[in-house]
Amino acid sequence: MNTDLTRQDAVRDAAASGIPAALADLGTLVRIPSVAFPGFDAKEVQRSAEAVKALVDDLGLFDSVEIRRAGIPGTDEIGHPAVLATRAARNGRPTILLYAHHDVQPVGDEALWESSPFEPTVRDGRLYGRGAADDKAGVMAHVAALRALKEALGADFDLGVALFIEGEEEAGSRSFAQFLSENADALRADVIVVADSGNWDARTPALTVSLRGNTRFTLRVRTLEHASHSGMFGGAVPDAMMATVTLLATLWDEDGAVAVEGLTERDAETPAYDEATLRDEAGLPSGVSPIGRGSILSRIWNKPSITVTGIDAPSVANASNTLSPEVSVVISARVAPGQPAREAYAAIEAHLRARAPFGAELAFSDQDYGDAFLVDTSGAAVAQALEAMHEAYGVEPVEVGVGGSIPFIADLVREFPAAQILVTGVEDPHARAHSPNESLHLETFRNAVLAEALLLAKLDAESAGA
Structure with missing residues (x-):
C-alpha cells in the first residue's frame, strides 16, 4: 500500500466532511462586528477573540491556547487581543506558524449592502x-485544516504548530x-503561512510572491x-478646498x-490580463477608462499608486457660501516592491511641499509605513505548497503579485529571517474585501481548506521520509 496516497486520501475525505461545520x-x-478601528466597540473585538479561542481549544491539539495583547510602541495604549496557540514539534519534524486575523473592516454605507453585513x-x-x-475565512481555513489533519492522522502527529490569530x-x-518581540519563542517556525491574500480566480489557486508596500498619512x-x-472675498482669497484640489491634482499626470x-x-514580467477582466473584477464601467501606462498587472503589482481615501470638509448637507479655512485629507500610497516605505513617503511629502499653491500651509501627521515583500521561491515549502494547491484545486497554481499590502510581513521577515513565508488566501477577485457586499466563494473555501490540510500532512511526513 502506498502510504503517501493513503494519507492523502484520508486528509481529503476529512477535509470534505468538515466543511459544513x-x-x-x-x-x-461573521456575526461578531469585530472592528478594531478607533471609535468602534472594543468589546466586540474581545468577544471575537474569545470565540476564536473556543474554536482552537476545541481542537484539542495545542499545549497552550491564550488570548494575549502587546503594547503599542511610543504610546501608553495596549493593542487588541490576539489568540496564540502552540504545539511543540516532535521527532525532528518542522514547525509551521499559521496566521490570520479576526478583526474586520468597518461596514461603510450599510445602504449599499444587499443583506445585513453581520x-x-x-x-x-x-x-x-x-x-x-x-479574514475570518482565513481563520476558519486554519481551524478546518487542523481538524482534517487530526481526523486523518490522529491527535498525536509530530508536526509542530503555532497559531497566531491577530486582532487589529x-x-x-x-x-x-x-x-512578535514578546512572543518570539512561541512563534518561531520553519514555515509561516499567512492566509490573508487571494487567488487568480475562483477556480485557480495562487501563491502570492510579491506585495506592494504602503504609506498612509493625513495632510x-x-x-x-x-x-x-465666499461672495465677499471669493476671487481674491484662496480657500482651503481650492488649494487642496489644486495640490492633489499634481500627484498624477494626464494618464492618471x-x-x-x-x-x-x-521591472518584472506579468501574466496576460486584459482590460475586460479588469472591468469585470474591479467594477469599472464601460465609459470610464483605466489609468496608468504599461501592462495592467504591472500597474497593480509593480508600480506605485496614490489614492485619497478620506477628506474632512463641509458636507453637502452642511454646505454654505463660505470659504473653508482648512481641509484635511488622508492619502494612501502603494509602494513598488524594492523601495522602502519611508523613502516613498519622503518623496511624496517633498513633492507636496514644493507645490503648495498660494502659499498654503501644509501639515503632515499620522504617518504609517509598511514595506513591500518579495518571496524567495527556492525553498522546499514553496514547492510543497504549490503541489498541495494543485492536488486540492485540480488546476495548476499561479504565482502572483498583489497590489495590496500586508505590512507586518516585513516584521515577520525581520524577526524570523530563516523561515519560509507562504502568502495564501481564500479570496477570489469578486470577494470585494473592504467593500460593501463582501463575500466568500464557497467552492474556493473548500479547496483552500483541503490545500492547507494537504500541506500540513506533507510537512508532518517531511523528516520521516514518508
Whole structure:
C-alpha cells in the first residue's frame, strides 16, 4: 500500500466532511462586528477573540491556547487581543506558524449592502458578510485544516504548530512588532503561512510572491485664519478646498499615472490580463477608462499608486457660501516592491511641499509605513505548497503579485529571517474585501481548506521520509 496516497486520501475525505461545520463556525464569527478601528466597540473585538479561542481549544491539539495583547510602541495604549496557540514539534519534524486575523473592516454605507453585513447570507454559491472573506475565512481555513489533519492522522502527529490569530490587522497592526518581540519563542517556525491574500480566480489557486508596500498619512491644508463669506472675498482669497484640489491634482499626470519624482517601479514580467477582466473584477464601467501606462498587472503589482481615501470638509448637507479655512485629507500610497516605505513617503511629502499653491500651509501627521515583500521561491515549502494547491484545486497554481499590502510581513521577515513565508488566501477577485457586499466563494473555501490540510500532512511526513 502506498502510504503517501493513503494519507492523502484520508486528509481529503476529512477535509470534505468538515466543511459544513467550518462554514457554520464561520457564520458565527461573521456575526461578531469585530472592528478594531478607533471609535468602534472594543468589546466586540474581545468577544471575537474569545470565540476564536473556543474554536482552537476545541481542537484539542495545542499545549497552550491564550488570548494575549502587546503594547503599542511610543504610546501608553495596549493593542487588541490576539489568540496564540502552540504545539511543540516532535521527532525532528518542522514547525509551521499559521496566521490570520479576526478583526474586520468597518461596514461603510450599510445602504449599499444587499443583506445585513453581520448576518451571514448565502446567495449563488457565495457567503456574504463583513469578514466572510477577509479574514475570518482565513481563520476558519486554519481551524478546518487542523481538524482534517487530526481526523486523518490522529491527535498525536509530530508536526509542530503555532497559531497566531491577530486582532487589529485592518487597523494597522500597531502592536504587531511588539507582539512578535514578546512572543518570539512561541512563534518561531520553519514555515509561516499567512492566509490573508487571494487567488487568480475562483477556480485557480495562487501563491502570492510579491506585495506592494504602503504609506498612509493625513495632510492638512490651511489658507485662512477663519472662515469667510465666499461672495465677499471669493476671487481674491484662496480657500482651503481650492488649494487642496489644486495640490492633489499634481500627484498624477494626464494618464492618471503617479507623477511624484523619487517613487520607483519594479521591472518584472506579468501574466496576460486584459482590460475586460479588469472591468469585470474591479467594477469599472464601460465609459470610464483605466489609468496608468504599461501592462495592467504591472500597474497593480509593480508600480506605485496614490489614492485619497478620506477628506474632512463641509458636507453637502452642511454646505454654505463660505470659504473653508482648512481641509484635511488622508492619502494612501502603494509602494513598488524594492523601495522602502519611508523613502516613498519622503518623496511624496517633498513633492507636496514644493507645490503648495498660494502659499498654503501644509501639515503632515499620522504617518504609517509598511514595506513591500518579495518571496524567495527556492525553498522546499514553496514547492510543497504549490503541489498541495494543485492536488486540492485540480488546476495548476499561479504565482502572483498583489497590489495590496500586508505590512507586518516585513516584521515577520525581520524577526524570523530563516523561515519560509507562504502568502495564501481564500479570496477570489469578486470577494470585494473592504467593500460593501463582501463575500466568500464557497467552492474556493473548500479547496483552500483541503490545500492547507494537504500541506500540513506533507510537512508532518517531511523528516520521516514518508
